[in-house]
């Protein structure tokens with residue numbers, strides 16, 4: 001993805017050249033019931049400056065909570081791929097997990113690229129995101145990553161993948177009842193489906209190459225602290241650039257109540273499930289049905305759009 005491509009994508013009207021076609025034949029589980037990890041193209045041209053500043057329910061705080069985690073995705077997902085690939089190299093030749101790792105890496109690469117287009121949208125809307133991204137990337141990937149041993153990095157990734165799977169389930173369950181910009185709805189639905197499909201890959205690689213419960217728990221602790229900390233910082237950075245009075249922002253924050261991710265909805269539930277010694281990401285089969293139903297609505301087919309990923 002080059003800069004000129006990004007530049008065009010934020011200016012191009014939503015309707016230009018995109019044909020929508022229904023794809024109903026794509027299953028998300030194989031005959032054995034395991035998720036199929038199938039990377040899909042997402043049409044970047046959907047992500048334009050037509051996206052309103054308050055794209056989520058016309059709310060400032062809710063929108064910036066979503067924008068905040070968006071800022072964490074690209075560098076975070078590239079870290080996940082590095083962590084998994086590093087230790088997947090220790091798996092025996094012919095292990096079926098090698099194919100899963102390939103699908104996982106391809107999906108995360110697509111996600112990172114798509115969420116970087118949202119960076120361009122945010123900048124076109126007038127937000128300074130470079131300062132936050134500079135600090136986040138330097139601290140997380142220039143300082144913390146090099147000093148953490150590979151097993152811990154993979155354990156952190158496996159825990160983050162569980163948090164993203166919980167977020168994906170929440171989103172797919174409630175996405176139709178929450179008003180939001182349709183392009184962002186499509187982006188998050190696509191990302192959610194693929195997070196559900198590959199939710200067990202990092203965990204399974206970790207279990208095969210290490211498998212120590214205490215390392216898995218250390219990964220959970222580091223993942224929870226870093227994800228929550230950077231997410232709060234990213235959201236606060238964006239909110240600080242708003243003209244809205246503090247009282248109005250506080251009112252919105254109170255209205256969110258349990259809908260904000262730092263409650264039981266993401267972190268509480270995610271930690272409670274993950275600490276179980278017999279936890280496995282594929283135990284929760286309900287999410288496969290949610291993902292399958294959503295795949296049937298993926299409708300992007302654009303022969304003329306050269307910027308699909």
Ligand SMILES: [Fe+2]
Pocket residue numbers: 077107108111112191195
């Ligand atoms: Fe992702």
Ligand SMILES: [Fe+2]
Pocket residue numbers: 108161164195198
């Ligand atoms: Fe993921």
